[in-house]
Amino acid sequence: MKRTIFAVALNHQSQIQAWNAAFHQSPYQAPPKTPVWFIKPRNTWRTSHQTIALPEGEKTFSGATVGLVIGEKARRVTEAQAAQHIAGFVLANELSLAEESFYRPAIQAKCRDGFCPTGEMAPLSDSHGLEIVTEVNGEERQRWSTTELQRGAEQLVAALSDFATLMPGDIILMGTPQQRIAVEAGDEVVVRATGLPALVNRFVAEQTPQPQPQEQGHPTFFALGLNYADHASELDFKAPESPLVFIKAANTLTGDNAVSVRPDNVDYMHYEAELVVVIGKTARNVSREQALDYVAGYTLCNDYAVRDYLENYYRPNLRVKSRDTLTPLHPNVVPRDQVPDAQNLTLKTFINGELRQSGTTRDMVFDVPFLVSWLSQFMTLQSGDMIATGTPKGLADVRPGDEVVVEIEGVGRLTNRIVSEQQFEESLK
Numbered sequence: 001m002k003r004t005i006f007a008v009a010l011n012h013q014s015q016i017q018a019w020n021a022a023f024h025q026s027p028y029q030a031p032p033k034t035p036v037w038f039i040k041p042r043n044t045w046r047t048s049h050q051t052i053a054l055p056e057g058e059k060t061f062s063g064a065t066v067g068l069v070i071g072e073k074a075r076r077v078t079e080a081q082a083a084q085h086i087a088g089f090v091l092a093n094e095l096s097l098a099e100e101s102f103y104r105p106a107i108q109a110k111c112r113d114g115f116c117p118t119g120e121m122a123p124l125s126d127s128h129g130l131e132i133v134t135e136v137n138g139e140e141r142q143r144w145s146t147t148e149l150q151r152g153a154e155q156l157v158a159a160l161s162d163f164a165t166l167m168p169g170d171i172i173l174m175g176t177p178q179q180r181i182a183v184e185a186g187d188e189v190v191v192r193a194t195g196l197p198a199l200v201n202r203f204v205a206e207q208t209p210q211p212q213p214q215e216q217g218h219p220t221f222f223a224l225g226l227n228y229a230d231h232a233s234e235l236d237f238k239a240p241e242s243p244l245v246f247i248k249a250a251n252t253l254t255g256d257n258a259v260s261v262r263p264d265n266v267d268y269m270h271y272e273a274e275l276v277v278v279i280g281k282t283a284r285n286v287s288r289e290q291a292l293d294y295v296a297g298y299t300l301c302n303d304y305a306v307r308d309y310l311e312n313y314y315r316p317n318l319r320v321k322s323r324d325t326l327t328p329l330h331p332n333v334v335p336r337d338q339v340p341d342a343q344n345l346t347l348k349t350f351i352n353g354e355l356r357q358s359g360t361t362r363d364m365v366f367d368v369p370f371l372v373s374w375l376s377q378f379m380t381l382q383s384g385d386m387i388a389t390g391t392p393k394g395l396a397d398v399r400p401g402d403e404v405v406v407e408i409e410g411v412g413r414l415t416n417r418i419v420s421e422q423q424f425e426e427s428l429k
């Protein structure tokens with residue numbers, strides 16, 4: 001069973017070459033130091049032989065790749081240990097709109113319905129030197145080799161498992177060349193590699209929204225960046241003109257009264273009190289007026305961020321936002337009809353009993369109906385998906401031993417304690 005599909009951008013040499021000059025200039029300033037991870041959420045999943053509806057008015061590009069499949073839980077494994085955690089490999093198509101920037105391009109470009117078909121897994125022991133071939137309507141259009149990747153399978157597992165525990169069934173897509181192949185309605189795209197079952201998909205025009213295939217997978221956990229203007233200005237940003245959405249993987253979620261690990265030798269581990277919207281039924285192309293009908297209710301989370309790991313423009317940055325234990329989420333969902341006005345709730349964070357953050361959901365830049373409607377314009381929201389709506393001003397560092405309580409009026413109270421890496425490791429023994 002698939003759990004989380006992680007993917008890595010800028011892992012093919014041709015991409016690094018193509019972007020090299022831009023990466024030494026503003027706004028990037030420097031090439032990324034660590035892998036640029038992103039997530040292909042469950043609405044993007046398809047299997048071989050399923051059709052994929054192309055978004056209207058957009059140019060879609062095929063990005064044939066190979067994914068490694070985790071067979072055995074991997075937490076902080078070294079490159080030398082990584083191979084024993086890999087069950088095999090799959091072919092995949094990391095479909096995307098044009099990649100014009102690496103500043104949060106991901107969600108609208110990469111997370112559309114059907115934008116991640118994957119084939120069947122084969123228990124290959126090694127992906128080195130694998131040639132990935134793309135055929136469109138029977139004609140070979142691209143061939144590349146995994147020797148051209150900057151980081152191979154073992155390096156990717158080691159880098160990701162350093163902060164995110166990988167579970168059996170998780171997949172890491174290993175990257176695509178800079179050159180992608182435009183696909184059109186009617187095209188049949190076949191991705192092949194020796195030793196792996198071919199991946200075959202036909203593209204069709206998007207007419208009416210297609211029913212979602214019954215795929216299993218974690219609910220998607222969306223989060224908003226800078227959705228309160230006062231918080232954006234405390235981080236020296238302007239309020240965004242359109243929603244800045246990132247996705248957090250399941251590894252980061254924990255519950256009420258749980259612990260969160262502060263990495264050693266960092267300066268900025270910030271709490272973030274956030275209202276979380278829980279989707280109640282499938283939502284595609286819903287208007288702002290209809291949007292609340294698709295909301296089951298509300299809960300709250302603490303969207304911790306280790307800001308030392310921010311790398312300028314390379315966002316969403318999973319090392320900052322999707323680390324193990326760094327998203328305490330309250331398990332109780334308060335039904336929508338018990339929250340008369342989600343845009344008029346007080347949020348508070350207390351550290352060791354002292355009030356440190358206070359704001360109101362009135363100050364959201366993009367309110368709940370807008371967010372549900374906006375996301376549903378380009379992806380299908382499913383029951384259980386959640387949207388963490390951003391945090392107001394008032395961030396501060398937290399240290400091991402701190403008790404952090406996030407409270408939202410009428411929604412709940414979430415308690416969490418900060419531990420050091422050493423304390424956490426000892427608790428696991």
Ligand SMILES: O=C(O)C/C(=C\C=C(/O)C(=O)O)C(=O)O
Pocket residue numbers: 223224225226227228231235246272303305307310315316317389390391
């Ligand atoms: O971390 C940042 O600097 C901004 C950011 C996310 C911010 C939030 O999570 C928030 O405002 O609640 C980012 O993803 O870049």
Ligand SMILES: [Mg+2]
Pocket residue numbers: 223224225272274303390391
């Ligand atoms: Mg946040």
